[in-house]
Amino acid sequence: MSDTDDLRAASRALKDAISGLSRALGQGLADVGADVGREIATELNDAAAELSRELAGASGAARARRAARTTKAEQTRADLLGAARSVFAEHGYEAASVADLAKAAGYTKGALYAHFSSKEELFVTLVREANDASESGLEDPTLPLGEPGPGEHGLADVMLSLEAYLYALRHPEARPAFVPMAEKSLRNLAGRVRYLRAGTVGEPTRDDLDTAMALAACWTVGGIMEQLLPPAWDVAGALDRIGERLAGDAPA
Incomplete structure (x- = not known):
């Protein structure tokens, strides 16, 4: 990957983190609460720091850090989907709350909102991926x-x-x-x-x-x-x- 690609990827990571913050704020501060500071703000800080390192020319180290963060993000998403499968099956869509879903996955509501804009998006994504797997x-x-x-x-x-x-x-x-x-x-x-x-x-x-x-x-x-x-x-x-x-x- 070239330095230009690294810079673009770092910029994209910052944009994604900002999008996650926007989704969280869209749910209302009363719902997300302190999770915004712990989860979304951390992603913003990490993405901004990585972009700064790329601009300073620390591309090799930045790639390693980005790869680690990407792996962590993918694991968080997989954990949320896996927990959602169990929670929705056990309690039903209507009865399952965002707090239930996040807790079952071992994360906060802020982490959930960083990956999915709502309970609805999480459910539809889960069904779509389950259907794709069964139809593969x-x-x-x-x-x-x-x-x-x-x-x-x-x-x-x-x-x-x-x-x-x-x-x-x-x-x-x-x-x-x-x-x-x-x-x-x-x-x-x-x-x-x-x-x-x-x-x-x-x-x-x-x-x-x-x-x-x-x-x-x-x-x-x-x-x-x-x-x-x-x-x-x-x-x-x-x-x-x-x-x-x-x-x-x-x-x-």
């Missing part, structure tokens, strides 16, 4: 249809999925963030149904899309039933058999 690689229509059984997803995954649906229903203004995720999941699944039925890669038919929706509905409800019913019901096996019947029944 599934754009390939030749993959086997077999969706992991609800027991493999676990209760936290089931609860988070339900919270995402409830959030989108209760907050119409947020639905544009969820529509692309839902469409991508259904189209990926429909493409796999199309390949299973026709043996070739092609545009899913209307019936393939309908089948994908039926499978998604079965797996969603099945995730709930798996947690409620005793093992004798063999929910995972039932879902596999239902999936085979649905995906195998192409219209004449």
Whole structure:
């Protein structure tokens, strides 16, 4: 990385820190309180000091310090998302407070606001990244249809999925963030149904899309039933058999 790149990166770090302060102040001083001084102000001071060092020509040392701070910031973000997954699953979106989320991650509210502008942004980011992870690689229509059984997803995954649906229903203004995720999941699944039925890669038919929706509905409800019913019901096996019947029944 050149000295010019170092200077640009340091300037960007200062800009990001200022943005974090703006987000925190946007929440109101009464909510953020002393966290602003401890968390956001520290980031501002560090970023400003790094910029000064870059301007003074201490590029090598500055790169090392910036790398360390970047790693710390990435870890903080990951910790916040991991804790949010548990808190939202256990308490639900509406009941979870910013204080609950920050405390569960081992940070202050100021640290949370430094990375996410609000509880809403944290939740939508969590759902989007969870969806991206679950859909990773599934754009390939030749993959086997077999969706992991609800027991493999676990209760936290089931609860988070339900919270995402409830959030989108209760907050119409947020639905544009969820529509692309839902469409991508259904189209990926429909493409796999199309390949299973026709043996070739092609545009899913209307019936393939309908089948994908039926499978998604079965797996969603099945995730709930798996947690409620005793093992004798063999929910995972039932879902596999239902999936085979649905995906195998192409219209004449």
